[in-house]
Amino acid sequence: MPSSLALTPGLGSFLKCLKTNPIDTSIETLISLLKRRQIRHSRSCATATAYLLRSVISACRTTDSAKLIERVQSVGRRLMAAQPREMVVGNIVRRVLGLIRDEAEDDREAEFALSDIGSESQPQTPRAFDDPALPLDRDSLSFRSEDRTTRPPLTSMFSLLSHPEPEHSLPSTPGSSSPSGRLPGHSPSKDVRAEVLEGIGEIIDELGQVDDQIAAYALDHIHSNEIILTHTSSTTVQKFLLKAATKRKFTVIHAESYPNNHEATHATVSGSASDDDNLGLEAFQKPLIEHGITVILIPDSAVFAIMSRVNKVILGTHSVLANGGLVAAAGTRVIARAAKVHQTPVVVVSGVYKLSPVYPFDFDSLIEYGDPSKVLSYEEGDLVDLVDVQNPIYDYVPAELVDLYITNIGGHAPSYLYRIVSDHYRKEDISF
Amino acid sequence: MASTNSDAAVADTKPFDIVATYNELLSSDADLTMPIAAIEALVLLLTQSASSTISETLDLLEKSTAHLKRSIPNPIGLSAGTDLFQRYLITTLQRPGQLGPAGDFKAIRTHLLSNGRLFIRRAKESRDKIASFGRGFIRDGSTILTNGGSRAVAALLQKAADDEGGHSAVRFRVIYVLSSTSQDCNHPNEEPEGMETVRALRSKGVPVATIPESAVAYSLGKADMVIVGAEGVVENGGIVSRMGTYQIGLLAKAIGKPFYVVAESHKFVRLYPLGQYDLPIEQQVVEFKSEEDLAEDCKPQSIADTNGDTSIKLPLCDSVDFTPPRLISALITDSGVLTPSAVSEELIKIWF
Numbered sequence: 001m002p003s004s005l006a007l008t009p010g011l012g013s014f015l016k017c018l019k020t021n022p023i024d025t026s027i028e029t030l031i032s033l034l035k036r037r038q039i040r041h042s043r044s045c046a047t048a049t050a051y052l053l054r055s056v057i058s059a060c061r062t063t064d065s066a067k068l069i070e071r072v073q074s075v076g077r078r079l080m081a082a083q084p085r086e087m088v089v090g091n092i093v094r095r096v097l098g099l100i101r102d103e104a105e106d107d108r109e110a111e112f113a114l115s116d117i118g119s120e121s122q123p124q125t126p127r128a129f130d131d132p133a134l135p136l137d138r139d140s141l142s143f144r145s146e147d148r149t150t151r152p153p154l155t156s157m158f159s160l161l162s163h164p165e166p167e168h169s170l171p172s173t174p175g176s177s178s179p180s181g182r183l184p185g186h187s188p189s190k191d192v193r194a195e196v197l198e199g200i201g202e203i204i205d206e207l208g209q210v211d212d213q214i215a216a217y218a219l220d221h222i223h224s225n226e227i228i229l230t231h232t233s234s235t236t237v238q239k240f241l242l243k244a245a246t247k248r249k250f251t252v253i254h255a256e257s258y259p260n261n262h263e264a265t266h267a268t269v270s271g272s273a274s275d276d277d278n279l280g281l282e283a284f285q286k287p288l289i290e291h292g293i294t295v296i297l298i299p300d301s302a303v304f305a306i307m308s309r310v311n312k313v314i315l316g317t318h319s320v321l322a323n324g325g326l327v328a329a330a331g332t333r334v335i336a337r338a339a340k341v342h343q344t345p346v347v348v349v350s351g352v353y354k355l356s357p358v359y360p361f362d363f364d365s366l367i368e369y370g371d372p373s374k375v376l377s378y379e380e381g382d383l384v385d386l387v388d389v390q391n392p393i394y395d396y397v398p399a400e401l402v403d404l405y406i407t408n409i410g411g412h413a414p415s416y417l418y419r420i421v422s423d424h425y426r427k428e429d430i431s432f
Numbered sequence: 433m434a435s436t437n438s439d440a441a442v443a444d445t446k447p448f449d450i451v452a453t454y455n456e457l458l459s460s461d462a463d464l465t466m467p468i469a470a471i472e473a474l475v476l477l478l479t480q481s482a483s484s485t486i487s488e489t490l491d492l493l494e495k496s497t498a499h500l501k502r503s504i505p506n507p508i509g510l511s512a513g514t515d516l517f518q519r520y521l522i523t524t525l526q527r528p529g530q531l532g533p534a535g536d537f538k539a540i541r542t543h544l545l546s547n548g549r550l551f552i553r554r555a556k557e558s559r560d561k562i563a564s565f566g567r568g569f570i571r572d573g574s575t576i577l578t579n580g581g582s583r584a585v586a587a588l589l590q591k592a593a594d595d596e597g598g599h600s601a602v603r604f605r606v607i608y609v610l611s612s613t614s615q616d617c618n619h620p621n622e623e624p625e626g627m628e629t630v631r632a633l634r635s636k637g638v639p640v641a642t643i644p645e646s647a648v649a650y651s652l653g654k655a656d657m658v659i660v661g662a663e664g665v666v667e668n669g670g671i672v673s674r675m676g677t678y679q680i681g682l683l684a685k686a687i688g689k690p691f692y693v694v695a696e697s698h699k700f701v702r703l704y705p706l707g708q709y710d711l712p713i714e715q716q717v718v719e720f721k722s723e724e725d726l727a728e729d730c731k732p733q734s735i736a737d738t739n740g741d742t743s744i745k746l747p748l749c750d751s752v753d754f755t756p757p758r759l760i761s762a763l764i765t766d767s768g769v770l771t772p773s774a775v776s777e778e779l780i781k782i783w784f
Contacts, residue, residue, distance in 0.1 A: 361568035
């Protein structure tokens with residue numbers, strides 16, 4: 001790969017590699033990038049996964065949806081095994097699987113509709129005549145209707161009483177799902193694959209727009225002269241604050257998130273951020289201070305002391321779990337807990353793509369540990385031998401510490417997240 | 433439960449007695465839950481009666497359901513089953529196309545009548561499903577506190593202890609809260625509810641500690657989580673369960689341990705209790721008595737009278753309490769792990 005040599009390994013190099021290399025090489029490349037943590041922001045991982053799956057599906061020359069599902073599942077399993085804590089990878093795989101299933105079912109339903117027109121007219125006939133001398137006809141009819149009960153049950157609660165059949169959940173109202181949701185109706189003859197590719201295109205578009213969509217809610221939540229506390233250099237949070245800064249004057253207190261993110265945070269505050277993983281978009285952005293916003297940078301240890309003055313805490317996240325809890329940069333839990341003690345509202349901004357249907361059975365397994373030399377460098381060799389240094393990168397924040405989630409489809413209470421999960425992922429894909 | 437001689441006598445004279453059938457079903461199969469027994473009783477009722485029109489059937493169902501609810505001291509569990517059955521019938525009839533108004537009523541009738549066994553089997557299978565969903569909660573080295581005689585909890589714990597299906601057995605410990613009230617009922621010598629599960633777990637090599645209810649707060653510090661069963665899951669996501677569950681929930685919240693409920697989705701019941709005393713049952717739990725009342729009680733009444741004609745009051749050993757949703761971390765059901773607020777949505781889906 002001479003072309004990608006110029007780039008440092010990351011999202012950019014992967015996307016370039018995807019264009020030039022065969023699909024299997026690309027899969028391997030992404031797996032090794034994930035394993036080596038050379039691609040690590042949630043959005044970069046999600047984007048890479050979506051692009052990879054798009055290539056996988058376009059390389060898969062079949063119209064059989066079952067085969068497509070199988071292929072995506074096998075690729076998805078390998079990606080998830082490469083980095084199980086990067087939950088967005090699984091989320092994107094699940095959404096693509098959901099897309100394929102939707103398309104396949106739309107087709108089947110369209111066929112049903114056609115056959116229904118044929119058979120529907122028949123029951124009418126005996127009824128209209130109401131002739132008791134038609135028992136034969138009735139019997140054959142009841143047989144047919146029995147056949148057609150292979151239709152999905154209305155809810156899972158009815159599954160107890162219904163005919164034996166594969167499970168199926170009711171399609172959600174299209175209005176409540178994000179753009180990637182359902183596609184409009186189409187004729188059954190259409191190519192499933194083309195529809196799925198279009199759907200993945202929408203997911204990729206969503207990933208690109210997600211921060212701006214979230215930022216659109218900023219003015220509802222940030223008011224004049226408020227004091228906002230935030231943490232880490234999350235682009236979602238920065239865009240959110242910048243949007244509000246165009247109209248309002250407020251103060252931002254920025255905890256520096258030492259030792260894993262403090263450099264990026266400092267750069268964000270001073271406006272010298274140039275993150276190659278974010279495709280250079282951020283470099284064009286003016287920092288908050290240039291909008292006349294007072295930004296106060298504090299060490300993480302000062303969070304509790306300053307919390308009594310804060311009006312609102314706005315946090316970015318790594319991923320959000322189905323129970324309303326979240327996995328975010330280390331130090332987030334301390335902030336959320338301090339906010340709880342001071343009864344300060346905690347708002348979490350996150351794209352829907354970070355919302356994982358996984359239930360956190362074991363919180364400890366979600367926490368990733370990073371490079372301990374950031375805490376205690378190897379130059380202090382004597383000490384390294386004597387103490388055990390740990391550097392957790394993430395924190396698990398339980399749902400009761402969060403007051404509001406703002407996603408690209410609106411604001412939600414933590415207890416409502418299960419609903420968004422069920423809108424975006426199919427039940428059969430949750431554990432594949 | 434409250435199967436009595438009077439019920440049996442009625443069964444002889446009347447063509448079909450739903451109450452007796454229901455009680456018979458419950459006592460014949462220890463694995464049967466109340467909602468499923470109620471559904472079975474209704475299926476048998478439909479087999480017996482020769483109703484051929486929709487409204488006739490619905491009317492019959494409604495009357496029998498009301499009768500059944502009136503004659504059983506605690507109809508919360510069974511009403512989940514009867515409601516589900518009724519709603520299934522109505523929604524299937526209303527759905528256009530297949531079995532709906534354009535279709536044949538006979539078809540749905542035969543489906544329901546011929547598949548009675550299937551429903552029971554599915555209900556039991558749903559416990560396995562729950563067990564596979566809930567398996568992830570039980571981790572190596574964890575200690576689980578549980579109470580009561582819930583079969584779903586027993587299935588979950590035993591499945592975790594088994595090492596079949598590629599999974600290796602989880603090494604966990606169980607603190608089993610044994611109720612003291614269940615002993616002094618009609619069978620004073622009977623072992624407390626849950627002993628069977630305790631034995632089954634011990635035989636699988638799971639260390640089990642049994643504690644009285646009074647020791648819950650003391651023991652909770654050693655537990656990592658609480659898993660309980662439920663008789664009914666109400667609309668706001670709270671549960672109606674064996675007396676004593678509420679206090680375990682409160683204690684778990686106070687100590688900061690997760691509190692999980694294991695329940696099949698057919699136990700979801702359309703009820704919105706606002707508090708402990710808002711349940712549609714009468715329980716003799718808090719009874720104020722003076723010396724005079726006691727003297728009066730001793731004279732004419734004996735224990736047997738609790739099952740007499742005014743026996744809608746619940747005996748103490750079967751009493752239940754209501755655990756509000758704020759104490760519940762998650763519900764492990766056969767349709768996945770739900771937050772308490774997801775329950776109302778499931779219920780709304782079948783009613784509207």
